[in-house]
Amino acid sequence: MKREELLKSREYWITHIQLGLFELIENYRLKNGLNKAELARELGVSKSYITQVLNGDFDHKLSKLVDMALAFGKVPVIRYEDIEQHIEEDKLGITVVRMNPATNAELKSEEIIPKAKQRRSGLRKKD
Numbered sequence: 001m002k003r004e005e006l007l008k009s010r011e012y013w014i015t016h017i018q019l020g021l022f023e024l025i026e027n028y029r030l031k032n033g034l035n036k037a038e039l040a041r042e043l044g045v046s047k048s049y050i051t052q053v054l055n056g057d058f059d060h061k062l063s064k065l066v067d068m069a070l071a072f073g074k075v076p077v078i079r080y081e082d083i084e085q086h087i088e089e090d091k092l093g094i095t096v097v098r099m100n101p102a103t104n105a106e107l108k109s110e111e112i113i114p115k116a117k118q119r120r121s122g123l124r125k126k127d
Helices: 003-007 010-031 036-043 047-054 062-071 083-092 114-121
Strands: none
Touching: 003 083, 010 036, 010 047, 010 062, 036 047, 036 062
């Protein structure tokens, strides 16, 4: 599968959201020194549910996603971006630094502009 096809796939974006939720839960759990059972009690869910979430074996309702984010003192922020622009930026190696709403940390911070400038100016280093 080509990367462009991947970026247009439902599965890619579901996995992307699941990974953000995983980071949110795992960071909260570790920061507060909780095991899965303690975290489950705190959230009012079963330990098996927490295990499913951490294993990526779930497909949440939006209401559950909001509940979990709020339980961790976070708000879910979902942005919609133009897919063609996203694909072009990806091809050029441009990574717009975006914040992961789950952790308030930068997502994949590759060099933002240099690769694109090198390609445009013809100064790209030979591999």
